[in-house]
Amino acid sequence: MKTHAHTTRLAAKILDDITTKNSAYWKRREQTSALTLFKEAAVRIPAYKDFLKQHDIDPRKITTWKQFQTVPITDKDTYLRQYSLAQLCFDGTLHKPMVFASTSGSTGKPFYFPRDRELDWQQSVLNELFLKNTSLGTSSSTLVIITFGMGVWIGGLINYQAFELVSNRGYPVSILTPGVNKDEVLKALRDLAPLYEQTVVVGYPPFVKDIIDDANVQEIPLKKFNLRFLFAAEAFTETFRDYISATAHVKNPLLDTLNIYGTADIGPMAFETPISILVRQYATKNKKIAERLFFRKNASPTFAQYNPHFITFETLSENILVTGNNIVPLIRYAIGDSGGVYSLGDIIEIFRSNDIDLLQEARSKNIPIYSLPFVFVHERKDFSVKLYGAIIYPEHIREALLDQSLVAHITGKFSMQIKYNRKNNQYLQIHIELRPHTDASRKLTRHIQKTIVHYLLQANTEYHNNYTHFAKKVTPKISLASYGSPDHFKIGIKQKWVEKI
Known part of the structure; x- marks a missing residue:
């Protein structure tokens, strides 16, 4: 068992690494950590040993990072739900x-x-x-x-x-x-x-x-x-x-x-780190940087750095894979998110191509610069709705509801879903939570509706195209709910932004 003194020294060392090590070190550390965990899991975890056998993988032949990237992907359905909890743990036991x-x-x-x-x-x-x-x-x-x-x-x-x-x-x-x-x-x-x-x-x-x-x-x-x-x-x-x-x-x-x-x-x-937030702020204002970084002009993905002492990220066709240790270790695990991975050098070059010296900007704001690798994560497609072919993400609506003309009246929480009318035509229904002691009114409903449409036209080119041709069909229907309404806004639980029929 590690002593308090040992874990305190180790924490201090890792924090020192974060502030002093360069990108080359983190790349080596990431690959070494993943390969080491893979080898241990292949020997000591009954479920993973069987999983590799089922896929005709001899773990003794996986010795390089390139070979590791050929190892089959795991996920909840093809791996975690196929074995008992004990089999997924080291040495096949829950006695810990x-x-x-x-x-x-x-x-x-x-x-x-x-x-x-x-x-x-x-x-x-x-x-x-x-x-x-x-x-x-x-x-x-x-x-x-x-x-x-x-x-x-x-x-x-x-x-x-x-x-x-x-x-x-x-x-x-x-x-x-x-x-x-x-x-x-x-x-x-x-x-x-x-x-x-x-x-x-x-x-x-x-x-x-x-x-x-x-x-x-x-x-x-x-x-x-x-x-x-x-x-x-x-x-x-x-x-x-x-x-x-x-x-x-x-x-x-x-x-x-x-x-x-x-x-x-x-x-x-x-x-997030100070430098990752700074990069994201620039990407929000500069669509060219956003498109280079996130492959979308109007996106606000999570953009963060990670510590290869603890975790490894890969991407395969924009699907994020994670390798990390736990009671149930995960090897090349598809978390269900999409995004990408960068080094600090990659980010610096993207900014340089847009005539911005990122490091100089960071120094001018007196913030620390870490060479840890970066990962960006888009909202999941299954957390979106599709309206006449246009994918509407919660982030588009969240942004609209933070408009200065609205924040005094609504909390910013909402729930959206695609519904169908009597003629079987689809429409977007958005339920929006009012602030305490705020009453619903036609005037407020219309103003919220116009604001959401305005933001969607700016952020979503597919929606803009549809609106040009059939504005009435893609204009969302707004329903205002009292604060804490049990139908859509139960107090104290994670908000469900998208409801599926």
């Missing part, structure tokens, strides 16, 4: 300390993933890095308010355990876990936050927005708290980051906001 987390079931039946303290520790290294990136210094007293649900999902518990590990390494961190009890979160902001030099709010982006909006309505003096935000569970746009930063009086969004790309399958996989 474990904590379970469940997937949300967004794409099918929930799956229960076990993890050990190693993943909590990996998350703690990320959280420590976030704490270090502050102008206040690491000796500042810090209140961490965790607003993720503290149930079977991974976000709440892993962040509690990770911040506890960070505090055990000598940081003056105090933790409160109100979960999705918004009244308790607001009480903590009012009564506890003033006692600390900075406050970190950890949570699901739409719920955090609810908290900040309500705090401002209640005249809680957020400006005094040096608020910082650690998000996870879904992507958001730079407009959303700007909104949170302005309404919560965030000092430096590059340093004081961070979104994690993670999953119950294997925990935190990648994380």
Whole structure:
């Protein structure tokens, strides 16, 4: 068993690697880590040993990175659901300390993933890095308010355990876990936050927005708290980051906001850094950069860096594959997301081709530059709707609902689905949640409808083409729902942006 002193030294070494190692080191580390895990899994995991046998793969002949990339892909259906949980674990046994987390079931039946303290520790290294990136210094007293649900999902518990590990390494961190009890979160902001030099709010982006909006309505003096935000569970746009930063009086969004790309399958996989946020900000404003980076002009994918000490990413036909260790190790595992992988050098060259010196821009903003590899992740196609052939992603609607003319009336949460009328013609139905004490009206409904259409025409060329030919058919129908409406907006659970019939 690793001692506290050993894990503290190891965390310090990895944090030093993040700040000092170059891209060549990370490439070597990534490939070595993946090959080492593959060889161990091929010997010690009964399910993976059988999986390789079924695909006529002799693991002894896989000795190079190029050969590793020929190993068959695994996923939930072709691998995880084909074997018992014990068979998926090292040495075929469950006789070890474990904590379970469940997937949300967004794409099918929930799956229960076990993890050990190693993943909590990996998350703690990320959280420590976030704490270090502050102008206040690491000796500042810090209140961490965790607003993720503290149930079977991974976000709440892993962040509690990770911040506890960070505090055990000598940081003056105090933790409160109100979960999705918004009244308790607001009480903590009012009564506890003033006692600390900075406050970190950890949570699901739409719920955090609810908290900040309500705090401002209640005249809680957020400006005094040096608020910082650690998000996870879904992507958001730079407009959303700007909104949170302005309404919560965030000092430096590059340093004081961070979104994690993670999953119950294997925990935190990648994380925003100041340089990744800066790149994304430029891509939001510069369509040429966005198209070079993300293969789409009007996209707001998650864009993050990852630590090859812990995880390896590959892409195959834009499908993201991940290799990482856990109680149930995953080898070339198709997570179900699409995107791509870059080195820092790749990003620098894309910016240079657009006459921008990325490193100079970063230095001018006094932010750290890490040579860790990058990954971008688009919203899943199964989290979208198709209206007369045009794919409508939730990000298009989210952006529209952050329009300054709307934010005083609505929370930003919505649910959309394709329906059919009596003539069997399809139409887009969007249910939108009102702010507390806001009444629905025809005037507000029409204004929201016009705003959404305006943003869709700018962001979606297929929709624009359809609107030119049959505007009435593709104009969405808007339904306004009261705050916390149980039909579409149950308080405290992950928002379901797309409903399938």
